[in-house]
Amino acid sequence: xxxxxxxxxxxxxxxxxxxxxxxxxxxxxxxxxxxxxxxxxxxxxxxxxxxxxxxxxxxxxxxxxxxxxxxxxxxxxxxxxxxx
Amino acid sequence: xxxxxxxxxxxxxxxxxxxxxxxxxxxxxxxxxxxxxxxxxxxxxxxxxxxxxxxxxxxxxxxxxxxxxxxxxxxxxxxxxxxxxxxxxxxxxxxxxxxxxxx
Numbered sequence: 001x002x003x004x005x006x007x008x009x010x011x012x013x014x015x016x017x018x019x020x021x022x023x024x025x026x027x028x029x030x031x032x033x034x035x036x037x038x039x040x041x042x043x044x045x046x047x048x049x050x051x052x053x054x055x056x057x058x059x060x061x062x063x064x065x066x067x068x069x070x071x072x073x074x075x076x077x078x079x080x081x082x083x084x
Numbered sequence: 085x086x087x088x089x090x091x092x093x094x095x096x097x098x099x100x101x102x103x104x105x106x107x108x109x110x111x112x113x114x115x116x117x118x119x120x121x122x123x124x125x126x127x128x129x130x131x132x133x134x135x136x137x138x139x140x141x142x143x144x145x146x147x148x149x150x151x152x153x154x155x156x157x158x159x160x161x162x163x164x165x166x167x168x169x170x171x172x173x174x175x176x177x178x179x180x181x182x183x184x185x186x187x
Contacts, residue, residue, distance in 0.1 A: 019139065019143035023099060023102075024095040024099045024101070024102070025099075043139040043142075046139040047143035048143065049140065052139075
């Protein structure tokens with residue numbers, strides 16, 4: 001699966017014990033895919049000495065926050081869910 | 085595979101974006117001390133030799149006890165994580181650095 005730029009997504013709120021690169025303040029927020037970065041080794045297993053395979057798709061996602069700020073963040077596909 | 089976090093965290097200490105605060109953000113630059121440059125060099129050498137990677141480095145920092153994380157400077161956190169990773173891999177014995185530094 002690959003998400004096309006313009007796709008509306010929501011960041012997963014699932015509990016996760018251990019290293020991951022998804023900022024807490026974005027969890028549960030709706031955003032928009034801006035760019036497909038490509039596939040990268042998974043930091044969640046590399047952090048424990050693993051090989052990080054299979055590679056995961058990484059996206060640049062934009063978020064319009066209630067404060068009026070617009071935030072751009074890199075989020076891996078396995079942290080993104082379909083948004084209504 | 086080595087140790088995971090030593091506790092379950094809702095938001096770990098490093099995950100600070102969005103925390104409400106009125107505190108002033110310290111933006112002053114400072115010259116690096118010799119030990120800080122050495123710490124950077126050691127870390128890069130360990131990565132180049134495949135002993136540890138950036139993700140292991142970050143995970144080690146994130147596993148710091150909250151109060152120690154708050155007290156530690158940037159490169160003190162690197163030192164903590166590097167020591168933690170080397171102990172996990174059996175390259176250093178627990179307490180080995182402290183023992184060698186003891187008078």
